Amino acid sequence: MTRLHGLYGLTDAKLMPSDNAMLEQVEAALRGGMRLLQYRDKSSDAEKRLRQARALRDLCRQFDCPLLINDDVVLAHACGADGVHLGQEDGSVAAARTYLGTRALIGQTCHDSLELAHRAIQQGADHVAFGAFFPSQTKPGATSAPLSLLQAAKEQLNVPVVAIGGISVDNAPQVIEAGADLVAVVHALFAAQEIQQQAERFSQQFQHS
Numbered sequence: 001m002t003r004l005h006g007l008y009g010l011t012d013a014k015l016m017p018s019d020n021a022m023l024e025q026v027e028a029a030l031r032g033g034m035r036l037l038q039y040r041d042k043s044s045d046a047e048k049r050l051r052q053a054r055a056l057r058d059l060c061r062q063f064d065c066p067l068l069i070n071d072d073v074v075l076a077h078a079c080g081a082d083g084v085h086l087g088q089e090d091g092s093v094a095a096a097r098t099y100l101g102t103r104a105l106i107g108q109t110c111h112d113s114l115e116l117a118h119r120a121i122q123q124g125a126d127h128v129a130f131g132a133f134f135p136s137q138t139k140p141g142a143t144s145a146p147l148s149l150l151q152a153a154k155e156q157l158n159v160p161v162v163a164i165g166g167i168s169v170d171n172a173p174q175v176i177e178a179g180a181d182l183v184a185v186v187h188a189l190f191a192a193q194e195i196q197q198q199a200e201r202f203s204q205q206f207q208h209s
């Protein structure tokens with residue numbers, strides 16, 4: 001199992017208006033060194049979601065990059081993804097662990113709370129996400145989290161820690177220095193003019209961490 005570390009991209013239906021656009025953008029990020037991908041699509045179009053998730057699974061496999069599905073354990077299982085990302089309102093981590101098995105990657109959103117993170121790990125999460133560390137264009141209403149939380153998380157938790165929310169090439173060093181193992185990014189990655197180069201810029205920041 002590869003170590004969870006580096007750039008973590010999340011797909012975005014607005015920035016990726018067709019299957020081809022999505023696959024091209026994701027491939028560019030993979031070529032630039034992205035280490036984990038989350039398929040995040042909030043639509044209720046089950047056929048599209050399964051088709052896109054399967055296409056991403058095939059693409060990610062070529063680059064040895066795990067694929068997680070946002071919110072939906074059933075889709076994660078159906079498309080053969082490596083795991084799932086759950087929010088606090090997206091169903092139980094313990095049930096996801098039972099459903100997807102011991103090898104699945106399961107992350108949970110913990111906002112600004114170490115208590116939520118301890119609970120997530122107890123229930124079977126193998127990584128946890130905190131945020132938002134900076135104002136997010138993708139999710140403007142996200143709860144904000146202080147950088148000091150990352151240092152405390154690294155001291156108290158023995159699983160990889162994800163930082164999310166408004167992360168850019170310019171501010172990523174702050175969260176990485178504070179302890180983030182992965183930076184989860186939508187806008188600063190997939191709205192970039194040159195996605196591969198942008199992914200390389202993010203990835204280079206992990207070379208010494």
Ligand SMILES: Cc1ncc(COP(=O)(O)OP(=O)(O)O)c(N)n1
Nearest residue numbers: 070085086087088109129162164184
């Ligand atoms: C890596 C990562 N962190 C946090 C989230 C947010 O999850 P959630 O709170 O369930 O919100 P939605 O993404 O479902 O809108 C995430 N998706 N990924």
Ligand SMILES: Cc1nc(C(=O)O)sc1CCOP(=O)(O)O
Nearest residue numbers: 131132136138142166185186187
């Ligand atoms: C999906 C999501 N969850 C967040 C949280 O804080 O839980 S912030 C966020 C959006 C991240 O996108 P961008 O990199 O464009 O800010």
Ligand SMILES: [Mg+2]
Nearest residue numbers: 071086087090
């Ligand atoms: Mg969710």
